[in-house]
Structures are given as C-alpha cells and as structure tokens.
Amino acid sequence: MDQKIKVFMEEVRARNPHEKEFLQAVHEVAEAVIPYIAEHKLYNGRNILLRLAEPERAITFRVPWVDDTGEIRVNRGYRIQMSSVIGPYKGGLRFHPTVNMSILKFLAFEQVFKNSLTTLPMGGGKGGSDFDPKGKSDREVMRFCHSFMTELYRHIGPNTDVPAGDIGVGAREVGFLFGMYRKISNEFTGVLTGKGLSWGGSLIRPESTGYGTVYFAQNMFKLKGDSFKGKVVTISGSGNVAQYATEKANELGAKVVTLSDSSGTLYDKDGINSEKLAYVMHLKNVKRGRISEYLEKYPTAEFFSGKTPWHIPCDVALPCATQNELHGKDAATLIENGCICVSEGANMPSTPKAMNAFVNAKILYAPGKASNAGGVAVSGLEMAQNSMRYSWSREDVDEKLQGIMNQIHDSCIEHGTDPDGYINYVRGANIAGFVKVADAVLAQGVV
Numbered sequence: 326m327d328q329k330i331k332v333f334m335e336e337v338r339a340r341n342p343h344e345k346e347f348l349q350a351v352h353e354v355a356e357a358v359i360p361y362i363a364e365h366k367l368y369n370g371r372n373i374l375l376r377l378a379e380p381e382r383a384i385t386f387r388v389p390w391v392d393d394t395g396e397i398r399v400n401r402g403y404r405i406q407m408s409s410v411i412g413p414y415k416g417g418l419r420f421h422p423t424v425n426m427s428i429l430k431f432l433a434f435e436q437v438f439k440n441s442l443t444t445l446p447m448g449g450g451k452g453g454s455d456f457d458p459k460g461k462s463d464r465e466v467m468r469f470c471h472s473f474m475t476e477l478y479r480h481i482g483p484n485t486d487v488p489a490g491d492i493g494v495g496a497r498e499v500g501f502l503f504g505m506y507r508k509i510s511n512e513f514t515g516v517l518t519g520k521g522l523s524w525g526g527s528l529i530r531p532e533s534t535g536y537g538t539v540y541f542a543q544n545m546f547k548l549k550g551d552s553f554k555g556k557v558v559t560i561s562g563s564g565n566v567a568q569y570a571t572e573k574a575n576e577l578g579a580k581v582v583t584l585s586d587s588s589g590t591l592y593d594k595d596g597i598n599s600e601k602l603a604y605v606m607h608l609k610n611v612k613r614g615r616i617s618e619y620l621e622k623y624p625t626a627e628f629f630s631g632k633t634p635w636h637i638p639c640d641v642a643l644p645c646a647t648q649n650e651l652h653g654k655d656a657a658t659l660i661e662n663g664c665i666c667v668s669e670g671a672n673m674p675s676t677p678k679a680m681n682a683f684v685n686a687k688i689l690y691a692p693g694k695a696s697n698a699g700g701v702a703v704s705g706l707e708m709a710q711n712s713m714r715y716s717w718s719r720e721d722v723d724e725k726l727q728g729i730m731n732q733i734h735d736s737c738i739e740h741g742t743d744p745d746g747y748i749n750y751v752r753g754a755n756i757a758g759f760v761k762v763a764d765a766v767l768a769q770g771v772v
C-alpha cells in the first residue's frame with residue numbers, strides 16, 4: 326500500500342514540484358483514501374484522486390489599486406476552482422501577504438472534501454490575494470476590494486462559484502466585494518456568503534465556524550460520556566473563528582485561557598470570560614489592534630511574545646489561527662500536559678508529525694475538514710435562504726448547524742472506527758468526504 330501511495334504522490338509532485346502545502350494536503354487524503362479504493366472495486370483503476378488533485382481551473386489576475394498617498398500598487402489575485410462535481414465551487418477568499426498558489430490549492434483541495442462532508446450540494450474552491458489588509462485604511466481596503474472584483478466577477482456567480490471570507494476577509498471586505506459585483510453585473514444575487522444581515526446574510530454565519538468547532542468536540546466528548554464542563558481550553562488566533570470558539574466553549578462551562586496572533590500568545594489564567602471576550606472583539610474587529618493590548622485592560626494576564634499557546638497546560642486545544650501552526654513537538658507537549666481533545670478550527674493547523682502524535686496517543690482529535698465545516702455549512706444555508714428569498718431565525722440556523730455537525734461526526738465514526746474502537750477522525754473524514762465526490766465523478770464520466 327505504501328508503494329501505491331508513493332507512486333501516486335510522485336505523479337502529483339512531478340506536476341506541482343514546489344507546492345509544499347498542497348502536497349501535504351494531498352498526501353493526508355491519499356493515505357486514507359488509497360487503501361480504501363484498493364478495497365472497493367467500484368473505485369479501482371479510475372484515477373479519481375488524481376483527477377481531484379488537479380484544479381478544474383486556476384485563475385490568476387492583476388489587481389492594481391491606488392493607496393492613500395496616491396501611489397499605484399499592484400497585487401496578485403487568485404481563484405482556484407478545484408471541483409464542481411457535486412455543486413457550484415464554494416470556499417473563502419484569503420487576503421494575506423503569504424498567499425500563493427500552493428496555499429490556495431491546499432485550501433481548495435481541503436474544501437472539496439469538507440464541503441462534501443456537510444451533506445450540502447457544494448463543490449470546492451478557494452481564492453484570495455497577497456494583499457495585506459493590516460495597516461491599510463478602510464478606503465484603501467475598499468479600493469483594493471473593488472479592483473479585485475472587477476476581474477473576479479467574470480468567473481463567479483450564484484450557480485457557478487460562491488466565494489466567502491477567510492483570513493483577512495471579514496464582513497467589511499465582503500461588503501466592498503459584493504457592492505462592486507452588484508454594480509457591474511447589475512444583479513442582486515447570492516454570489517458571496519458572509520453578507521450583512523440587511524443585504525442577504527444569514528444569522529449565525531459569523532459564529533458558525535467557531536461554534537461548529539466546539540460542537541464537534543462536544544460530540545467527541547459525548548461519545549465518551551464527557552463534556553466541556555470545567556475543562557481548561559487553549560485557543561490560538563484571535564480572529565473570527567477563535568472569537569466564536571471562545572464564546573461557545575465559555576457557554577458550555579469551559580474556561581478559555583489563551584488567544585494569540587502572529588505576535589504571540591495571551592495567557593489569562595482566570596479565563597477569558599464574556600466581558601473580556603467583548604473587549605477582544607472590539608480590539609480585533611473595530612480597533613484592529615494587537616492581542617497584546619489586552620494587558621492594558623487586564624494587567625494580571627501574561628503575554629508570551631513570539632510564542633504559540635501549546636506550552637500552556639490544558640484539557641482541550643482548539644487551533645484557530647493558520648496552517649502548520651502546531652508542530653510535532655507542540656503535540657508531544659500537549660499530550661504530556663494532559664490534553665485529551667484537539668478540535669481544529671483552522672485549516673490544516675497541525676503538521677503531519679503532530680497529527681500522527683495525536684492519533685498514536687489515541688486522544689480525541691478532529692481534523693479541520695470535519696471540525697471547522699460549520700462555517701461553510703452555514704454559508705450553504707445562506708445560499709439556500711437567498712434562493713428562497715427568505716430568512717431563517719437564529720434558532721433555526723443554529724439547530725441546522727448542530728444537526729450538520731452531528732452528521733459529520735457520524736460519518737467519521739462510520740469510516741474511521743478502528744478494530745479496537747478508537748475513532749480515527751482523520752481517516753473517517755477523508756474517506757467519508759471522498760465517497761460522495763467519487764460517486765459523482767464516476768456518474769458524470771471523464772469530464
């Protein structure tokens with residue numbers, strides 16, 4: 326089997342030689358899916374995974390814009406349309422200086438399997454730009470978003486490709502992007518998700534990724550007769566996903582003691598309660614400040630400059646910042662310190678060594694494509710509401726989100742239960758995500 330995986334990866338590597346994040350994401354899926362294909366004749370000899378590892382379309386474009394001093398700047402825009410076999414391409418846009426083809430292809434590839442897991446009819450895509458919104462004025466961000474959309478608009482549409490937010494793209498950016506799309510297409514349509522409530526957005530979409538990550542961990546605990554009550558939780562990041570993971574973990578009776586950003590980690594041993602979280606939300610979403618500024622208001626907390634949260638002892642770890650932010654050594658430290666559950670809010674935050682360490686230690690470990698699927702799931706519900714020209718209540722959407730997270734958890738159990746009863750959520754999520762897409766690939770022929 327190892328030989329089959331090696332041969333497959335050699336072919337993918339030959340075509341994408343320098344794309345390390347993309348190769349990492351494909352390898353993780355291949356390790357689970359190739360043995361499964363070998364055991365299921367239906368999928369044998371059809372090169373389904375090889376086809377899925379090649380984007381249907383990868384678009385790059387120039388994004389010129391004018392900064393506040395009048396200087397003309399140029400960034401690169403991207404949209405990777407990975408697979409539309411089970412529905413329109415769906416996935417976020419990331420604005421961050423590190424954005425490149427490898428990162429967006431890994432994200433788009435992950436998105437195909439994640440979206441399949443949600444049970445909703447969505448294909449997979451991802452896009453973005455190497456534009457850095459940090460330190461830019463609202464007007465600069467608006468000019469950039471408008472320029473970005475003057476090219477992107479010709480590649481997207483409510484039945485073609487429906488982008489949303491990701492790192493660096495929140496409500497502000499989605500607003501500017503939607504405004505320009507509406508103007509140039511002369512159409513008010515659900516072409517983006519994560520929209521504001523008064524112009525087609527869904528209740529619970531901002532909360533959904535963080536809430537879903539915690540709901541997934543709650544499901545893992547339930548199966549063991551355990552819960553979040555009284556658990557100490559470490560969270561990385563302090564953006565959209567981290568904020569709402571904190572909110573839900575608090576609601577379920579846990580104590581969240583860390584948040585972070587790219588400058589370092591905030592540690593508040595007394596817990597980041599709802600009042601402190603409201604301060605963080607204002608600091609990050611309105612003031613657009615650094616997490617270290619928390620100490621100005623709550624001086625008993627500590628700040629570890631340049632460090633991630635994984636050295637702080639905890640029962641539950643929720644990585645909610647970015648890819649490869651949790652290394653093999655961090656995983657060993659977490660396990661040694663008694664961590665019993667890891668649920669990923671970010672996409673691929675654990676390196677392969679860290680993933681193996683969690684699985685080998687047989688702790689509860691959920692990979693992002695299962696545990697953070699709540700965000701795109703509620704985006705799917707936003708699309709459904711837009712099509713119906715109707716809005717569901719907060720309770721309705723939250724109930725549907727919980728139902729979807731339960732179904733994803735059940736699919737992982739179906740495909741990931743080891744003979745000794747341990748649930749390998751990585752294998753379970755990859756196989757369950759693959760099966761639905763593979764059946765559609767087979768049904769539609771070589772296209």
Ligand SMILES: NC(=O)C1=CN([C@@H]2O[C@H](COP(=O)(O)OP(=O)(O)OC[C@H]3O[C@@H](n4cnc5c(N)ncnc54)[C@H](OP(=O)(O)O)[C@@H]3O)[C@@H](O)[C@H]2O)C=CC1
Nearest residue numbers: 491492493534562563564565566586587646647671672700
């Ligand atoms: N938003 C969503 O609905 C979904 C998001 N995700 C994933 O969740 C993660 C977080 O996204 P989201 O919260 O939306 O993004 P935000 O932009 O709101 O927040 C990102 C957070 O991560 C930190 N961060 C980003 N890059 C790095 C880095 N290289 N090192 C350390 N910290 C970093 C940021 O710190 P700083 O401000 O210093 O950069 C910030 O605190 C991403 O992996 C994203 O792909 C997954 C599913 C859906």
Ligand SMILES: O=C(O)CCC(=O)C(=O)O
Nearest residue numbers: 415416417489700701704
């Ligand atoms: O809501 C969406 O379409 C995007 C979510 C996303 O980018 C992700 O799941 O990583």
